[in-house]
Structures are given as C-alpha cells and as structure tokens.
Amino acid sequence: MTPADRRPIVWAFSTSRLRHVFESVAPLMADVAEVRVFDKGFEEALQVARELRQAGEEVDAFVAAGTNGAYLRDHADVPVVVVTASTVDALQALVQARKLSKRIGVVNFRRTVAGLEGVHLIDDTVIEQRPYVTPEEGQAAVDDLSARGFKVIVGPGPICSVAERSGLRAVLLYGQDSLEEAIRQAAEVARIARVEGSRRTHLQAMFQHLEVGVVAVDTEERIQAINPALQRLLGVTAAEVQGRKLSAVAPELAMGPVLEGGPPEVEAVQRIGVAAAVVSRFPLHEHGVLRGAVLTCQPAAMVQRLERGLRSTHRPPRFVARYALSGLVGESPAMVRLRELAGRYARTDATVLITGESGTGKEMVAQGIHGASRRRDRPFVAVNCAAFPETLLEAELFGYEEGAFTGSRRGGRPGLFEAAHTGTLFLDEIGDVPVTLQTRLLRVLQERQVLRLGSNDPTPVDVRVIAATHRDLRQAIARGEFREDLYYRLDILPLHLPPLRERGEADVELIASDLLKRALLRHGAADAHRRALSMVLPRLRGHAWPGNVRELENVLERVAVLFADRDPRARVTEEELAAVMPEVADPTARAAAPTAPSAVAPPIDLRLARAAQERVLIERTVAECGGNQAEAARRLGIGRTTLYRKLGRVRA
Known part of the structure; x- marks a missing residue:
C-alpha cells in the first residue's frame, strides 16, 4: 500500500472531559481514520507532536476544540480541524441541562450554536447564548450568567471546568455526532492534502528539471x-x-x-x-x-x-518534385510539342536526356516528367554535377562506408542513387562530370547496382534517371571530354528545350504575365499586375534573352519590388522602370533605330551574333559589379559555373 492509499492518521488533543468522548468515538471511526487521543493542549500539544514526528511518527491532521483548536490551527504545520458543535449534540446537551435547571446558559467558542434560536424545551425554560474567544472572555461570560441566576452552563470542556469552579452545573456541548463529523473532516482534509502534496512533489520535480x-x-x-x-x-x-x-x-x-x-x-x-x-x-x-x-x-x-x-523538424520534404508539366507556360509550336513529348516520356521508365541553354527550365521539365510518371509518390532527387569537385561528387552520388576517407561520417552514408531508390534521380549539368567518374556512372546505369566508396558489396537500386546539360555532348565526345558509351546510355529519350528567343513574342508575354503575377503576389502588390504588365510588355519585345526564362524572371522580380514599394496612388514612371530593367532596350529607341535595306544586308551568322551580344552583356555586367562575379551571375540569372565558363570564352 502506498502512502497515498493508507488510512489517514488523525491526532486528537484535549485536556478536558472532551478527551473521554474522543476516546469513545475513536474505535467507531476506525474505517475512516486511525485516531490517536492525547491529553495535551496548546504549547504542550505542539511539543509532543514535534517530538513524535521527529521520532518517525506519521500524522495527517489534528483535531481539537475551542481555544485549544484555534491555537493549534495558528501554530501547527499540519492541517487542524476545530470541532464545531452540531445542532443534534446541542439539543441533546440542552435536554440534559433542562433536567438540572430551567435557566440554561450556552457559552460557545467564537459563535453561538446554530439552530437554537427560539428553542423552548418547556414553556418556562430560558436559554441564553454567549460566544467567547479568550479564556478571560469565557470566564466573564460564565460569571455574568451566574450573577443573573443561571444555574447550569452548556459549553466546551474548558467552559465546563470554569462553570464547575464557580459552583454551577455543567453539561458538555460536544457529543459523539460533533466529534465524528470533525474526524471525517480531518480525514478528508488529510486526503486532499496528500493528493495536493503528491501533485506538488510532481510539479516540484518538473520545476527542478526544467531547462x-x-x-x-x-x-x-x-x-x-x-x-x-x-x-x-x-x-x-x-x-x-x-x-x-x-x-x-x-x-x-x-x-x-x-x-x-x-x-x-x-x-x-x-x-x-x-x-x-x-x-x-x-x-x-x-x-x-x-x-x-x-x-x-x-x-x-x-x-x-x-x-x-x-x-529542421518542419523543413519541407527534401526529395519532392514541385513542378508539373502543366506549369510549362507557352503556346508556341515548340512548347506544345515539348509538353506532348514529355507526357509520353513520363509513361516509361527509360532514361531521358534534356538539353537546352541555361535558364530554359530543364529541372522544371524533369520534375514535371517525374510528377506525371508512376513514380510520382516516390523521391525526386536532384544534384547539380557541376557544383561539386570530383571526389565529393563521387561520395554524393554513390555514398561511402565508415572510414572510407578522412572525415567520413560514423556509420557511413548512403548516396543519392540510394536516396532516389524507387523514384527519380535528376543529374543536372551531366556534361560537367569528370571523365574518370563517368565510368562509375555508366556502370550504375548498366547494372542498376551502387557500390559505396570503401565497400565491396553492391546495393541494388531501382532508379529512373533524367539527365540534363547545356553542353553539346557530341562535340565533348569529339574532344575526349565525354564518354561515347555513356552518351548513348543517357540519350535514350532526347528532349530539347528551345531558348526563349526562339519561342516567339507570344510565349514571352505569357511567361512574363505569369511570372510577374507570382512576384507581385509575393511582395503583396497583386493589384498592380495589370498596370505593371502594360508598362513592361513593350520593353520586353525584341530582346534576345541570353539568360532565357531565368533572366526574364530576374527582371520581373525587380519590377515587382518597384511596384510593391510605391504608394498605390503614385504612378511608376518610365524612367524608374528603365532603371530596374537595364538589360532591356528602350522600345522607343529600338523603334527609332535605322535599319539597313535587306537587299544589301550581308549574311548573318545567328550563333556568332548571339555570342557577340552575350559577350557584350557579360563584360558590361561584370564591370558594373566592380568585378564581383557572384553578383554578376546573380544579375544575369545564370550560375557561377556558367559565368566562369562564358568568361573563359570571352577572354580567350
């Protein structure tokens, strides 16, 4: 039995005739509480209780009456219940007192006894009540009643003793009913105190261990x-x-x-x-x-x-495709055919090779193919092969065992092929994979097994591979920079993304409208979409878009910031718009520029013209950024690796 389940232990204190009533009631209350009676009161009761508790005795509550009970309640460190006279006990005491005298005085501690107002045992019986607090007040009340001819006093034990010393008859106010009720109250108080104590101990333990x-x-x-x-x-x-x-x-x-x-x-x-x-x-x-x-x-x-x-807990899922094929905006013949072809490719598990210039949306198409395939609910894992040095890329793709190299994680780590198991692995910038690593990549594509670094046990994988590159892999093969057998392993389902300049003005306007709407929504200026679009579209026409959709997105992001920062009542001026769109020529200047007669115009090599325009734009942007290539890449909407490569061509 736990301390919380045992019977309450109640100690009763009295130095008067009340003690005998406690002793007679205690056995009757054995099922409610374990009652122990002491012939002690006031300071002596506290001293005895203190000594017993120091010796290991347990007690849950005290019970006492009158001034003794009040004193203990004010000084004890355990709950104290003060006996209160019940109406039944008071009436029984009055019946006994009436046998002794017709004039009965009732002297009770602190208050009169409830229910005695208007009680007449016999027509000539006189009952008068007096409350008291201190022993002196109790003595004075008895003396006053005695002087006025009252022969019998009903009250607590100490008052009975005072009355008898004054030559009066005395009847104890408290009876069995009052004491039983007091013990029940003490047991309930003890029970509540134990529950609260247990709760307090629990809370204190938590309080102590809180960070x-x-x-x-x-x-x-x-x-x-x-x-x-x-x-x-x-x-x-x-x-x-x-x-x-x-x-x-x-x-x-x-x-x-x-x-x-x-x-x-x-x-x-x-x-x-x-x-x-x-x-x-x-x-x-x-x-x-x-x-x-x-x-x-x-x-x-x-x-x-x-x-x-x-x-970390609420981080969005790492390997999830966010784009769908339906999100490929554009109604040009090239885009219609692209969506149809990508949809057919999605119904197979064969490897797809996506080619196209930087910024044309190769990863978006890859995610769309995954989202339309039977693997849509499985992982979509993307890795930019140009973003890692060779040794790190090998560990990222294939994983490693513990101790495979200095600094390797304890327990090893699975690679991205294993992370993409049952899903899709998107290898972006596949043309930048070092030749030495292409051999391992080819073997995984052929055998569908991955061998972690430092391991001799291959791990089977079920992965659909989609690769992408902006490079001409046939030329890379001719230069010995790309394995021909790997190329044919990748080029099973080819998909070419046209650059933005070849998709026509209609596609540019559709894409611009969609991108601008999203950007304005992010900046809390969705209402400005129509006004901003009407000002922006004329400036977009005729631009070559060397950075493709990514460049267009960057330009429109700046436009959205411009409109979001303005008071809705204040109009954006053409000068302000031109300041945030330096890459795009002024449409009025473009319209006014003289054009040579087509009959005498020399042949134009579009590739060389595009390269020249790109070279001018790169050099101007790098100069404007004070040589900061990272900032220049951000402005141009291309990756730093792409910028370094293009800079190398410019300086060559």
Whole structure:
C-alpha cells in the first residue's frame, strides 16, 4: 500500500472531559481514520507532536476544540480541524441541562450554536447564548450568567471546568455526532492534502528539471522558489536568495510593474549579465486576489537551438518534385510539342536526356516528367554535377562506408542513387562530370547496382534517371571530354528545350504575365499586375534573352519590388522602370533605330551574333559589379559555373 492509499492518521488533543468522548468515538471511526487521543493542549500539544514526528511518527491532521483548536490551527504545520458543535449534540446537551435547571446558559467558542434560536424545551425554560474567544472572555461570560441566576452552563470542556469552579452545573456541548463529523473532516482534509502534496512533489520535480529558468515571488517580490536552471544562470543558490527580493538579486529581472497591477510581459528580450535572454513575467492570482508573480527566463542560446530544431523538424520534404508539366507556360509550336513529348516520356521508365541553354527550365521539365510518371509518390532527387569537385561528387552520388576517407561520417552514408531508390534521380549539368567518374556512372546505369566508396558489396537500386546539360555532348565526345558509351546510355529519350528567343513574342508575354503575377503576389502588390504588365510588355519585345526564362524572371522580380514599394496612388514612371530593367532596350529607341535595306544586308551568322551580344552583356555586367562575379551571375540569372565558363570564352 502506498502512502497515498493508507488510512489517514488523525491526532486528537484535549485536556478536558472532551478527551473521554474522543476516546469513545475513536474505535467507531476506525474505517475512516486511525485516531490517536492525547491529553495535551496548546504549547504542550505542539511539543509532543514535534517530538513524535521527529521520532518517525506519521500524522495527517489534528483535531481539537475551542481555544485549544484555534491555537493549534495558528501554530501547527499540519492541517487542524476545530470541532464545531452540531445542532443534534446541542439539543441533546440542552435536554440534559433542562433536567438540572430551567435557566440554561450556552457559552460557545467564537459563535453561538446554530439552530437554537427560539428553542423552548418547556414553556418556562430560558436559554441564553454567549460566544467567547479568550479564556478571560469565557470566564466573564460564565460569571455574568451566574450573577443573573443561571444555574447550569452548556459549553466546551474548558467552559465546563470554569462553570464547575464557580459552583454551577455543567453539561458538555460536544457529543459523539460533533466529534465524528470533525474526524471525517480531518480525514478528508488529510486526503486532499496528500493528493495536493503528491501533485506538488510532481510539479516540484518538473520545476527542478526544467531547462527554462523559473522563479516565483510573493507580493513584496520576495523569492519563494527558484529552480536550478535560473540559479545557474544567475550564479546563485536557492539558500542564498530564498526570501530576498528578486530586484536585489538580479535588478534586470525586477517584477515591479507586474506586481503593481500591470499586464503580463511576454517574451521580452533583455540582457542578463553578458548574455541575452527571453524573459516573461506573469501575475499569480488566487480567487481574484494577487498572490505574487512568476518569471520565466530562456537564454538566447536555448531559443536559437529550439528555433533550429523547429526549422529542421518542419523543413519541407527534401526529395519532392514541385513542378508539373502543366506549369510549362507557352503556346508556341515548340512548347506544345515539348509538353506532348514529355507526357509520353513520363509513361516509361527509360532514361531521358534534356538539353537546352541555361535558364530554359530543364529541372522544371524533369520534375514535371517525374510528377506525371508512376513514380510520382516516390523521391525526386536532384544534384547539380557541376557544383561539386570530383571526389565529393563521387561520395554524393554513390555514398561511402565508415572510414572510407578522412572525415567520413560514423556509420557511413548512403548516396543519392540510394536516396532516389524507387523514384527519380535528376543529374543536372551531366556534361560537367569528370571523365574518370563517368565510368562509375555508366556502370550504375548498366547494372542498376551502387557500390559505396570503401565497400565491396553492391546495393541494388531501382532508379529512373533524367539527365540534363547545356553542353553539346557530341562535340565533348569529339574532344575526349565525354564518354561515347555513356552518351548513348543517357540519350535514350532526347528532349530539347528551345531558348526563349526562339519561342516567339507570344510565349514571352505569357511567361512574363505569369511570372510577374507570382512576384507581385509575393511582395503583396497583386493589384498592380495589370498596370505593371502594360508598362513592361513593350520593353520586353525584341530582346534576345541570353539568360532565357531565368533572366526574364530576374527582371520581373525587380519590377515587382518597384511596384510593391510605391504608394498605390503614385504612378511608376518610365524612367524608374528603365532603371530596374537595364538589360532591356528602350522600345522607343529600338523603334527609332535605322535599319539597313535587306537587299544589301550581308549574311548573318545567328550563333556568332548571339555570342557577340552575350559577350557584350557579360563584360558590361561584370564591370558594373566592380568585378564581383557572384553578383554578376546573380544579375544575369545564370550560375557561377556558367559565368566562369562564358568568361573563359570571352577572354580567350
């Protein structure tokens, strides 16, 4: 049996005739509580109780009557129930007193006995009640009743003793009914106290183990409880600060405004010593009365750790395709054919090779094919092969065993082929894979097995591969930069994405409308779409778009920012628009530019013309960025690897 399940232990204290009633009632209440009766009162009762408890005795509640009960309640550290006379016991006492005298005085502690008003046992019976608090008041009440001819006194044990010393007859007010009720109350109080104690112990244990610092203060800001987390933060112990004002221990944590009736302070950032912390202050009310306040304190490092954990937990799925083939905007014949062909490719598991210039949307098409395939609910894993050095790319693709190389993760790590198992692996910039690594890649495509670095046991994989490149792989084969057998293994289902300049003005306008709408929505300026589009479209016509859709997207993002930053009532001027679209020529200047008669125009090599235009744009952008190639790549809407390659051609 646990302490919470055992019978309550009640100690009853009385130095008067009430003790005998307690002794007679105790056996009758054995099923309610274990009752022990002491012939002690006041200081002596407390001393005996203290000694017994120090010796290991257990007690849950005290029971006593009159001034003795009041004294114990004010001084004992356990619950005390003061015996209250019941109406039944009072009437029984009056019946006994009437046998002794017609004039009966009732002297009770603190209050008169309820239910005796207007009681007449016999027509000539006189009953008068007197309350008392101190023994002196009880003596005075008995003396007054005696002087007025009352011959019998009904009251608690001490009053009965006073009456008998004064030559009067006395009848004990309390009977079996009153004492049984008092013991039941004590048992219930004990039960509630044990439940609350268990709950308090549980809460205290949690309080002690919280990583958040917590301190509770009373209405005078004196510390009542402080947990170890806050002790460590403040560099103090509970013994040092218990009972001291919090503002004296840590002035920055003062609770004045909250204790003065101010509102709670939630998640205020402030400094504690040299460290930053997030602090909250709350008032504590009990039955509508302010009883104190509680403060919680979280070090900034903890908040940052939690924030990182939340970001990690709620991070969007890593290997998920976000685009669909229906999202490929454009109605030009090339785009209609592209969507139809991609849809047919999606119905197979054969390898797809997507070619096209940078910025034409190769990964978007790859995701669309995956999303339309039977593997749509499985992983879509993408890797840019140009973004890794050879050794790192090998580990990323194929994985490694523990100890395969210096710095390898304990337990090893699966590669992206294994991560894409049952799904799709998108190998972007496949033309930049080093020749030495192409051999391993070819073997995986042929055998559908992956051999991790440092391992001799191949792992079977079920992966659909989609590769993409902006390079001419046939020329790379001729230069010995790409394996011919790998090319034929990849080029099973070829798919070429046309550059934006070859798709016609109608496609440019459709794409621009869609991209601008999305950008304005992100910046909270969706209402400006029609107005912005009408100003932008004339400037887009005739531009060669060397950066393709990515370049168009970057231009429109700047336009969206321009419109979002303006007051809706203020119009954007042509000059402001031109400032954020430096890549695009002024349509009026373009219209005014003289054109040579077609009859005498020399033949034009479109590829050379495009390369020349691209060279001018790259050199101008790099110069405008002060030589910052990363910023230039961002402005041009191309990757840094692509920029480095193009710069190499320019300088060659």
